[in-house]
Amino acid sequence: MAAPEFVTLQVEDGVGTIRLDRPKMNAISEQLHREVRAAAMEAGERDDVRAVVLYGGERVFAAGADIKQMAQLDGTGMTAWGRELQNSFRAVARIPKPVIAAVTGYALGGGYELALCADFRVLGASAKIGQPEIQLGVIPGAGGTQRLARLVGPAKAKDLVFTGRHVGAEEALDIGLADAVVPDDEVYSTAVAMAHKFAAGPPLALAAAKKAIDEGLDLTLDEGLDLESRLFAGLFDTEDQTTGMRSFLESGPGKAQFSGR
Numbered sequence: 001m002a003a004p005e006f007v008t009l010q011v012e013d014g015v016g017t018i019r020l021d022r023p024k025m026n027a028i029s030e031q032l033h034r035e036v037r038a039a040a041m042e043a044g045e046r047d048d049v050r051a052v053v054l055y056g057g058e059r060v061f062a063a064g065a066d067i068k069q070m071a072q073l074d075g076t077g078m079t080a081w082g083r084e085l086q087n088s089f090r091a092v093a094r095i096p097k098p099v100i101a102a103v104t105g106y107a108l109g110g111g112y113e114l115a116l117c118a119d120f121r122v123l124g125a126s127a128k129i130g131q132p133e134i135q136l137g138v139i140p141g142a143g144g145t146q147r148l149a150r151l152v153g154p155a156k157a158k159d160l161v162f163t164g165r166h167v168g169a170e171e172a173l174d175i176g177l178a179d180a181v182v183p184d185d186e187v188y189s190t191a192v193a194m195a196h197k198f199a200a201g202p203p204l205a206l207a208a209a210k211k212a213i214d215e216g217l218d219l220t221l222d223e224g225l226d227l228e229s230r231l232f233a234g235l236f237d238t239e240d241q242t243t244g245m246r247s248f249l250e251s252g253p254g255k256a257q258f259s260g261r
Contacts, residue, residue, distance in 0.1 A: 007035035009042055009049075014199035015192055016049035018092075020056040025063035028110040030081065032066075036114070037088035044095045047260060050199035053191045054092070054101040054118055058184075061103040061127070062111030067136070082141045085110070089142050092117040093214070096207035098198035102191035103127050104184055108166070113140060116147040119210065121177070122191045123169040124184035129177060132164035150217060152176045202240040203260040208232075 006022040006029075018039045020026045043049045056062050065085075073081055092099065092114065101107075101118035107129045115121050115129070123129070131144045139145060140161060149157035156175055160167065172178040182190045198206065208231040216224035235241050239261040247256035 004035040004038065006032045007039050009039040011046070011049055013196065014048065014050040015053060015195040016043040016046065016051070017053045017055055017192075018043060020054075020062060025060050025106065026056045026111065027064060027066040028062055028085075028114070029066040029069055030084065033085050033088040033110075037091045040088075040091040040095050044091075044097065049097065050201075050203055050260075051097055051195035052095055052099045053188070053195050054099065054114065055188055055191070056102075056104065056107075056111075058104055058188075060105035061101070061107040062114055063106045064109030064111050064132070065142075078141075085142050089114060089117050093143075093147075096210060097203065098195065098206060098210070100191040100194050102187045103129065103178075104187050109133055109140065109144070110142050113142040113144045113147070116143055116151065120179045120194065121172075122180045122182060122187055122194065123172055123178040124187045125169050125181055126184055127169045127172075127181075127187075128166040129172055130164065130166040131161050132166070134161060134164040200258075202238075202244060202256075202258040204238050204240055205235055205244075208235060 006020065008019045008021070010017045010019060018036065020032065020036070022029070022032050026032070043052050070078070070081070099118040101115035101121045103115055103121055104124045104127060107115050107127065109132055112129045112131060131140045131148065133140050133144070140148070145157065145161060148160065152175055167177060169178060169181045173181045180190060212224075212228045212231050216227055219227065240258045243258060244256045
């Protein structure tokens, strides 16, 4: 496979940064989203990556899908294109580690749909997010009607999707589209600090917790509780569980060093 042109995975101190860099606005082309998929899969598999940051750079997260590419497709062509885009974003959502999107500038359309695949979103104070697809005569096609509604509820999701309006950082924080708003020049450092906090935790338990919450949302309560019980019990066969409980009994909470085994 050729070396990635627009997406890199940079690893430092347990944190892997998936960095988008496609001038000028990180428009999500077929090549870019496939490179995102490859980076997500690598981050998920690498033992030296314990948490992940999605980052588009200081100016922009991702201004949306590559409309020039999309405009040439009919329904049949878009079915295949959209399936692959969904697969790429699904790979990000299924990274079995905490994922934080560091959002500067614009995260619109497919750009915000990519941010929705993260567990948390840190926005710069001047960031603008939204799902403007309706203004092009279409609807979001990479999770904007599904992940968005699960995040903020159907009424708020419909407002954003029906109007296609841009949402500023403070409103995004108020309605749950963002988890933190910081000065623009502190977005990446804040996301990395969050990632370091998670990276110190037990990797297997964090993966189980993420799986229980994400998959449980699509189950009945009883089915979700069964999933939780299975994942909970499975952790008692891990070295991290032994380490964590021994450390608690000997030294109190919060002092265990976890190996990920």
